[in-house]
Amino acid sequence: MSRWEPNARGRLAQAALDLYQERGFEQTTVTEIAERAGLTERTFFRYFADKREVLFGDQTMLEEIYASAIANAPASAAPIDAVATALETVVPVFQERHKLVRQRQAVIAANPGLQERELLKGALLTSAIAEALRRRGVIDPAASLAAEVGVIAFKMAYAHWVSTPDEQDLSQLIRESLNQIRVMIAGQ
Amino acid sequence: MSRWEPNARGRLAQAALDLYQERGFEQTTVTEIAERAGLTERTFFRYFADKREVLFGDQTMLEEIYASAIANAPASAAPIDAVATALETVVPVFQERHKLVRQRQAVIAANPGLQERELLKGALLTSAIAEALRRRGVIDPAASLAAEVGVIAFKMAYAHWVSTPDEQDLSQLIRESLNQIRVMIAGQ
Numbered sequence: 197m198s199r200w201e202p203n204a205r206g207r208l209a210q211a212a213l214d215l216y217q218e219r220g221f222e223q224t225t226v227t228e229i230a231e232r233a234g235l236t237e238r239t240f241f242r243y244f245a246d247k248r249e250v251l252f253g254d255q256t257m258l259e260e261i262y263a264s265a266i267a268n269a270p271a272s273a274a275p276i277d278a279v280a281t282a283l284e285t286v287v288p289v290f291q292e293r294h295k296l297v298r299q300r301q302a303v304i305a306a307n308p309g310l311q312e313r314e315l316l317k318g319a320l321l322t323s324a325i326a327e328a329l330r331r332r333g334v335i336d337p338a339a340s341l342a343a344e345v346g347v348i349a350f351k352m353a354y355a356h357w358v359s360t361p362d363e364q365d366l367s368q369l370i371r372e373s374l375n376q377i378r379v380m381i382a383g384q
Numbered sequence: 385m386s387r388w389e390p391n392a393r394g395r396l397a398q399a400a401l402d403l404y405q406e407r408g409f410e411q412t413t414v415t416e417i418a419e420r421a422g423l424t425e426r427t428f429f430r431y432f433a434d435k436r437e438v439l440f441g442d443q444t445m446l447e448e449i450y451a452s453a454i455a456n457a458p459a460s461a462a463p464i465d466a467v468a469t470a471l472e473t474v475v476p477v478f479q480e481r482h483k484l485v486r487q488r489q490a491v492i493a494a495n496p497g498l499q500e501r502e503l504l505k506g507a508l509l510t511s512a513i514a515e516a517l518r519r520r521g522v523i524d525p526a527a528s529l530a531a532e533v534g535v536i537a538f539k540m541a542y543a544h545w546v547s548t549p550d551e552q553d554l555s556q557l558i559r560e561s562l563n564q565i566r567v568m569i570a571g572q
Contacts, residue, residue, distance in 0.1 A: 275568065315503055315507050338568065341564055344536045344540075345536065352525050376525060377565075380463065
């Protein structure tokens with residue numbers, strides 16, 4: 197039962213997302229996910245704590261990528277530039293999985309409980325980014341503000357990117373969102 | 385049992401917040417809240433659906449104030465100015481209840497479940513503000529961006545205001561937060 201299965205994690209994630217879309221998240225069982233992927237439940241639980249983890253399991257990886265990208269930004273980079281660079285660092289992760297990301301977003305949009313979870317994860321990500329800035333010596337409120345504004349720019353860009361059929365450049369959309377925020381409050 | 389009690393709502397809210405602080409939110413019952421306020425449980429349930437409502441019951445009122453303040457902003461006001469004006473409209477509500485607001489914040493900070501609820505309420509408020517802007521003819525992404533940035537400025541100002549012992553001017557702090565955001569991304 198514990199033999200190695202090629203790309204088991206990817207197959208399980210794809211099977212889960214297909215089933216969540218076809219039947220709804222609540223109506224799908226781990227047994228069905230494993231069956232669809234041609235794997236065992238035991239294999240499922242080697243990769244995911246539960247069926248919700250399929251949707252939110254990348255959180256820790258993302259936090260680590262953001263934190264290290266911010267730590268490695270040039271010492272001279274302004275806080276918001278360090279955040280923008282970190283956000284762009286993660287873009288390939290999303291671009292490579294465009295179909296999976298869009299399926300995930302549709303599943304979350306259809307379920308209020310999952311929307312709450314997504315919101316909470318977003319807040320935790322903002323905190324992780326602010327913390328990474330503080331470790332660079334940026335003091336509050338600048339660290340929190342840069343993290344909040346950066347995450348908003350990302351969220352707006354991501355929402356646009358995920359809802360458009362043709363693949364746009366997510367990095368470009370993030371820069372455009374930041375620019376829109378700048379123009380918007382410049383006249384205030 | 386249904387006789388009118390002067391300021392029953394206020395007395396119940398104060399008793400509840402005192403008990404949540406003394407014993408913790410989870411450990412407090414509605415029976416104890418009513419007893420502390422010198423009122424009946426029946427009176428409690430005339431004002432609040434449950435003990436969590438004591439902390440989050442003002443949400444609808446706030447959404448309505450924001451929406452009408454945005455609707456009534458001068459036609460010439462830029463989206464972010466309409467939002468800033470709306471945020472300042474609500475300031476007296478907080479200023480008048482400084483002690484209660486600080487108690488509420490301490491109770492929420494001590495309980496992860498309540499923090500999640502607060503986060504969700506904040507997201508709903510952001511949506512309500514964006515919707516009020518769209519009713520003014522502001523199109524997305526400008527409406528969502530103005531709402532998100534405005535709420536961030538408010539959250540930062542509010543966090544500072546609630547954590548300082550001497551009463552500062554919350555309106556002034558909101559304007560300062562918006563200014564900090566402007567300066568922060570101006571160089572980007």
